Amino acid sequence: HSSSSFDTPARPSRVNRSGNRQKEASLIAESLAELSDSSTEDEQTKAANSWKRRKAAVLKKLPPGVDQQAAKQIVNEIVVHGDEVHWTDIAGLEVAKNALRETVVYPFLRPDLFMGLREPARGMLLFGPPGTGKTMLARAVATESKSTFFSISASSLTSKYLGESEKLVRALFALAKVLAPSIIFVDEIDSLLSQRSGTGEHEATRRIKTEFLIQWSDLQRAAAGREVVAAAAAEKDKERGGDANRVLVLAATNLPWTIDEAARRRFVRRQYIPLPEADTRAVQLRTLLKQQKHTLSDADIDTLVGMTEEFSGSDITALAKDAAMGPLRSLGEALLHMTMDEIRPIGLSDFVASLTTIRPSVSKEGLKQYEDWAREFGERG
Numbered sequence: 001h002s003s004s005s006f007d008t009p010a011r012p013s014r015v016n017r018s019g020n021r022q023k024e025a026s027l028i029a030e031s032l033a034e035l036s037d038s039s040t041e042d043e044q045t046k047a048a049n050s051w052k053r054r055k056a057a058v059l060k061k062l063p064p065g066v067d068q069q070a071a072k073q074i075v076n077e078i079v080v081h082g083d084e085v086h087w088t089d090i091a092g093l094e095v096a097k098n099a100l101r102e103t104v105v106y107p108f109l110r111p112d113l114f115m116g117l118r119e120p121a122r123g124m125l126l127f128g129p130p131g132t133g134k135t136m137l138a139r140a141v142a143t144e145s146k147s148t149f150f151s152i153s154a155s156s157l158t159s160k161y162l163g164e165s166e167k168l169v170r171a172l173f174a175l176a177k178v179l180a181p182s183i184i185f186v187d188e189i190d191s192l193l194s195q196r197s198g199t200g201e202h203e204a205t206r207r208i209k210t211e212f213l214i215q216w217s218d219l220q221r222a223a224a225g226r227e228v229v230a231a232a233a234a235e236k237d238k239e240r241g242g243d244a245n246r247v248l249v250l251a252a253t254n255l256p257w258t259i260d261e262a263a264r265r266r267f268v269r270r271q272y273i274p275l276p277e278a279d280t281r282a283v284q285l286r287t288l289l290k291q292q293k294h295t296l297s298d299a300d301i302d303t304l305v306g307m308t309e310e311f312s313g314s315d316i317t318a319l320a321k322d323a324a325m326g327p328l329r330s331l332g333e334a335l336l337h338m339t340m341d342e343i344r345p346i347g348l349s350d351f352v353a354s355l356t357t358i359r360p361s362v363s364k365e366g367l368k369q370y371e372d373w374a375r376e377f378g379e380r381g
């Protein structure tokens with residue numbers, strides 16, 4: 001998940017039992033990554049500076065009706081900059097990648113080719129078990145389509161920012177047009193569009209849902225309008241400082257069956273993001289081990305692949321991080337005085353040991369529920 005402060009922490013999974021060890025492992029991994037990352041620092045600084053200037057310009061001349069404070073929150077906390085994700089960072093999911101290329105990336109890069117019958121969808125739903133790469137896919141789409149990436153967790157809209165949420169939603173869509181091409185990524189969309197959130201006691205939640213649907217419809221209408229009076233609509237858009245034609249709502253959910261029917265139908269494309277197949281698990285394990293000193297043979301990787309059925313991508317990452325701690329664990333304080341060369345390589349036994357604590361987050365029954373929903377309402381990938 002992105003580091004935006006609007007994101008709520010990932011939902012608890014059984015993997016969290018070993019949370020401290022994971023934390024420890026990722027801290028070490030991060031500091032190692034920082035050491036090897038300095039070559040691209042210049043480019044990163046340049047990109048950051050150019051974004052700063054763009055941000056300041058946008059805030060200075062906001063579209064009418066957009067709340068200044070909400071706009072500030074959007075550009076500072078919702079827009080994700082830097083730390084790009086590319087297709088190649090994501091193991092497997094070829095069908096989903098292709099669907100996203102066709103639905104978003106190509107239309108954003110060549111809008112002239114995607115009009116009329118080829119008019120791109122305004123919304124796409126990514127559904128599947130947690131930790132299967134939905135957020136990564138969304139971020140990769142933004143990178144590959146050179147779009148501004150807005151990342152918001154729907155549950156934060158309906159909890160933390162409840163009072164401000166309507167303003168925030170309006171500012172979100174307005175700024176997405178101004179900064180187009182834009183991807184609006186809404187994680188945990190179920191908490192906004194579920195049957196429950198539309199009724200009764202949660203009046204405020206209902207209002208946010210309504211506002212979200214209105215703004216989203218406006219996008220769709222703007223696109224349709226452009227078809228009829230293409231040139232005039234385009235001009236009008238530009239005057240208002242935006243391009244509604246290149247804004248897409250990409251939503252993710254682990255609970256697709258809770259989304260109400262009307263909202264579900266608005267997502268013309270519904271892409272299933274399943275647990276990784278054996279091949280994909282092997283690719284991911286190899287990628288994770290690439291920069292590490294290890295003794296795992298091809299046969300060992302095959303063994304591990306066999307032991308990680310029902311693991312999600314994030315379960316595999318957690319497993320590898322935990323196993324990578326294996327060689328350090330037995331050393332205790334002594335590790336502080338050892339050179340890199342003195343640390344033993346990671347072995348299959350480290351993975352086997354970690355498998356006792358790191359378990360898949362989705363159960364067999366849970367999985368069946370996704371498969372059933374995918375069969376009825378989704379496209380497989």
Ligand code: ADP
Nearest residue numbers: 001090091130131132133134135136313314317
């Ligand atoms: P989701 O949004 O589906 O819950 P994320 O995209 O946030 O899952 O994935 C969580 C973490 O799991 C990622 O940061 C990455 O480390 C790992 N991961 C999940 N799926 C994949 C994948 N297909 N390839 C590589 N890493 C993955």
